[in-house]
Amino acid sequence: MNNRENIIEIKNVSKSFGDKCILNNVSISVKQGEFLTLLGPSGCGKTTLLRMIAGFGSPDSGEILINGTDITDMPPHERPVNTVFQRYALFPHLDVYENIAFGLKLHKVPEDEIDKRVRKVLKMVSMTDYEDRDVESLSGGQQQRVAIARAIVNQPKVLLLDEPLSALDLKMRKDMQIELKEMHRKLGITFIYVTHDQEEALTLSDTIVVLDNGDIKQIGTPTDIYNEPQNAFVADFIGESNILNGKMIKDKLVEFAGHEFECVDEGFGENVDVDVVVRPEDIYITNKVESAQFTAKVKSCTFKGVHYEMFVDTDKGYELMIQDYNAFEPDTEVGLIIRPADIQVMHKERSVNTYEGEIISENKVKFLNAEWECEPQTEFEPGQKVNVSVNFSNVDLIDHPEDGTLEGEVYFLLYKGNHYHLTVMTDHREYIWVDTNDIWDKGDLVGINIAPKDIKITKLDD
Amino acid sequence: MKRFFAQCYIWLLLVVLYAPIVFIAVFSFTESKVLGNWTGFSTKLYTNLFTGDMQGSGSLMSAIQNTLLIALVAASISTLIGTIAAIGIHNMKGRGKQAITFLNNIPMLNPDIITGVSLFLLFVFLHISQGYTTVILAHITFCTPYVVLSVLPKLTQMNPNIYEAALDLGATPFYALRKVLLPILKPGMVSGFILAFTMSLDDFAVTFFTRGTIGLDTLSTYIYTDARKGGLTPELRPMITILFVGILALLIIINLRKARAAEKANAK
Numbered sequence: 001m002n003n004r005e006n007i008i009e010i011k012n013v014s015k016s017f018g019d020k021c022i023l024n025n026v027s028i029s030v031k032q033g034e035f036l037t038l039l040g041p042s043g044c045g046k047t048t049l050l051r052m053i054a055g056f057g058s059p060d061s062g063e064i065l066i067n068g069t070d071i072t073d074m075p076p077h078e079r080p081v082n083t084v085f086q087r088y089a090l091f092p093h094l095d096v097y098e099n100i101a102f103g104l105k106l107h108k109v110p111e112d113e114i115d116k117r118v119r120k121v122l123k124m125v126s127m128t129d130y131e132d133r134d135v136e137s138l139s140g141g142q143q144q145r146v147a148i149a150r151a152i153v154n155q156p157k158v159l160l161l162d163e164p165l166s167a168l169d170l171k172m173r174k175d176m177q178i179e180l181k182e183m184h185r186k187l188g189i190t191f192i193y194v195t196h197d198q199e200e201a202l203t204l205s206d207t208i209v210v211l212d213n214g215d216i217k218q219i220g221t222p223t224d225i226y227n228e229p230q231n232a233f234v235a236d237f238i239g240e241s242n243i244l245n246g247k248m249i250k251d252k253l254v255e256f257a258g259h260e261f262e263c264v265d266e267g268f269g270e271n272v273d274v275d276v277v278v279r280p281e282d283i284y285i286t287n288k289v290e291s292a293q294f295t296a297k298v299k300s301c302t303f304k305g306v307h308y309e310m311f312v313d314t315d316k317g318y319e320l321m322i323q324d325y326n327a328f329e330p331d332t333e334v335g336l337i338i339r340p341a342d343i344q345v346m347h348k349e350r351s352v353n354t355y356e357g358e359i360i361s362e363n364k365v366k367f368l369n370a371e372w373e374c375e376p377q378t379e380f381e382p383g384q385k386v387n388v389s390v391n392f393s394n395v396d397l398i399d400h401p402e403d404g405t406l407e408g409e410v411y412f413l414l415y416k417g418n419h420y421h422l423t424v425m426t427d428h429r430e431y432i433w434v435d436t437n438d439i440w441d442k443g444d445l446v447g448i449n450i451a452p453k454d455i456k457i458t459k460l461d462d
Numbered sequence: 463m464k465r466f467f468a469q470c471y472i473w474l475l476l477v478v479l480y481a482p483i484v485f486i487a488v489f490s491f492t493e494s495k496v497l498g499n500w501t502g503f504s505t506k507l508y509t510n511l512f513t514g515d516m517q518g519s520g521s522l523m524s525a526i527q528n529t530l531l532i533a534l535v536a537a538s539i540s541t542l543i544g545t546i547a548a549i550g551i552h553n554m555k556g557r558g559k560q561a562i563t564f565l566n567n568i569p570m571l572n573p574d575i576i577t578g579v580s581l582f583l584l585f586v587f588l589h590i591s592q593g594y595t596t597v598i599l600a601h602i603t604f605c606t607p608y609v610v611l612s613v614l615p616k617l618t619q620m621n622p623n624i625y626e627a628a629l630d631l632g633a634t635p636f637y638a639l640r641k642v643l644l645p646i647l648k649p650g651m652v653s654g655f656i657l658a659f660t661m662s663l664d665d666f667a668v669t670f671f672t673r674g675t676i677g678l679d680t681l682s683t684y685i686y687t688d689a690r691k692g693g694l695t696p697e698l699r700p701m702i703t704i705l706f707v708g709i710l711a712l713l714i715i716i717n718l719r720k721a722r723a724a725e726k727a728n729a730k
Contacts (some may be wrong), residue, residue: 056626076629083630089623093645103631154631 013062258316282342292335404447536601544609578671592674609654
């Protein structure tokens with residue numbers, strides 16, 4: 001269906017470079033006049049996607065529509081979009097005026113109108129009187145203003161911004177954020193903004209698309225994304241958060257950190273494993289231990305300007321982060337309260353590692369592109385395809401990659417209050433998830449071992 | 463003391479380097495037929511050179527003309543080919559890029575005599591009659607790598623988004639090349655052109671092997687033949703002096719421009 005309100009539609013776009021998948025079946029609709037942000041860590045595919053909209057690179061599959069017209073194969077100079085590049089990309093041999101007039105001259109706009117429009121945008125970006133300046137003599141912030149002026153002077157249907165503020169210092173960045181927001185309001189054109197800065201995304205956007213590793217993790221308004229993250233990645237990436245394993249006992253009752261809590265979520269079923277997110281500012285901390293839902297002991301307390309950031313150990317041995325205006329000294333016994341509405345319950349993406357494998361011999365099975373020793377199998381013939389599952393906690397990671405059955409790299413880590421949940425990417429670019437108490441860093445190279453008894457083999461259900 | 467020896471050393475070096483040229487320059491202002499014989503100050507050799515009142519003056523003039531013409535054509539074509547090649551190399555990735563850069567460097571390190579002989583054999587093999595065309599082709603061959611080498615750094619320094627920014631603003635690829643890429647590459651192209659021009663100007667070995675038998679002479683081959691005929695024609699002395707002064711002036715201008723550009727960059 002073609003929604004007339006949608007100025008841009010990205011439909012099932014996939015892209016790979018070599019064997020690395022950059023975008024995996026991504027679909028996004030952008031409404032007329034919307035400020036949409038593509039947010040994610042570096043390498044998540046956000047810039048690749050923006051460049052596709054601009055016309056620098058084409059998808060392997062899928063299509064991109066502007067105003068209902070397929071522009072997937074249209075060269076960049078024919079597209080009704082303009083881009084503000086990360087490092088400004090001003091033309092060094094032209095002065096400020098000529099830089100801004102470049103696009104208008106190409107479109108054969110009459111000389112006097114060019115003059116009028118250039119002066120108007122210069123005023124808009126507060127760069128009046130800079131017309132004759134050499135662009136290389138300008139500061140970073142001024143160059144960025146010229147770059148924005150050069151793009152918006154053409155009155156594009158969509159303005160694409162590729163981390164436009166990342167090269168500026170903090171103060172300048174904050175000022176420019178406000179100006180960008182103001183500009184968006186005045187111009188009324190659609191902005192598509194790429195950033196890895198979650199705060200910037202929350203400040204500027206109408207809609208945020210959180211991307212990780214080529215997949216859309218969540219699309220929503222800033223408040224949705226912050227208050228109701230749909231998965232652990234979003235919860236961890238946006239703001240600070242406590243992410244814990246939990247169990248949905250029944251509707252509106254969830255158990256985590258060793259206690260039962262009332263919540264507002266329904267429809268998960270009974271006794272279902274879930275992930276629970278509680279923002280550090282949503283845990284109420286008091287001296288009154290008796291009236292609290294549960295108790296904890298303060299481990300550390302750091303002043304952060306507006307608030308104090310405290311780490312506490314709960315009575316059931318979970319570590320939580322708490323932000324509060326009041327300070328509680330380390331070793332103080334405190335009571336904690338979490339309101340039902342502040343508990344965000346999320347479906348678990350998976351509760352166990354599962355792979356399709358192949359029996360090699362009686363006690364050898366192949367999965368994740370490696371051969372593993374397993375308990376003697378009598379049920380299965382060599383060559384037979386099987387289902388293999390391994391619990392998160394049964395995967396051993398060791399320091400020396402060469403000593404493991406398989407080598408991998410710690411790709412993502414999540415602290416779950418009393419253990420770490422790691423995503424490890426193997427040499428063959430497949431993932432295995434690990435629960436561990438050991439401390440690893442992102443990017444650590446590890447060896448992966450699994451004890452034969454922990455490899456569970458079942459018939460492939462087809 | 464150390465400083466004194468260092469000073470002496472550098473002056474000694476400069477004297478050894480420039481003595482032959484100064485020697486010729488000084489003796490261009492005397493009439494003596496034999497070099498090294500001072501017969502009093504005179505500008506007669508200069509007058510002879512320009513009025514053509516000397517033996518074999520016609521062939522000297524045509525040699526000068528040939529040299530300039532060949533250098534001009536070869537340098538222009540090399541600049542064109544070299545710039546396009548540099549853009550291509552810049553946009554290549556990985557091993558291919560390394561391989562091509564390596565291949566580009568070989569003709570510069572290759573001894574001229576080998577370039578000359580192999581081109582000679584190639585032209586014979588292809589039955590191309592040797593003359594102007596072959597000399598110009600040969601000069602383009604060894605000049606192009608220098609242009610590539612002077613343009614490449616300009617491309618690496620350039621913000622990779624600039625070309626894309628032009629397309630984004632509505633420029634066709636050709637317009638972006640003409641109005642954005644070429645102006646940015648111009649300094650590299652100019653120094654590449656000057657380099658190519660001087661390389662072509664003073665080439666002897668390659669020209670010697672590729673000029674054929676139609677009697678085509680450039681300055682270097684003319685002087686070589688002349689010197690073998692028994693002594694240098696005296697009028698060559700003022701000509702060498704003029705050439706030297708000309709090149710010196712060009713170098714000074716280039717350096718001054720560079721210094722001014724650096725000053726301008728520092729002032730920002």
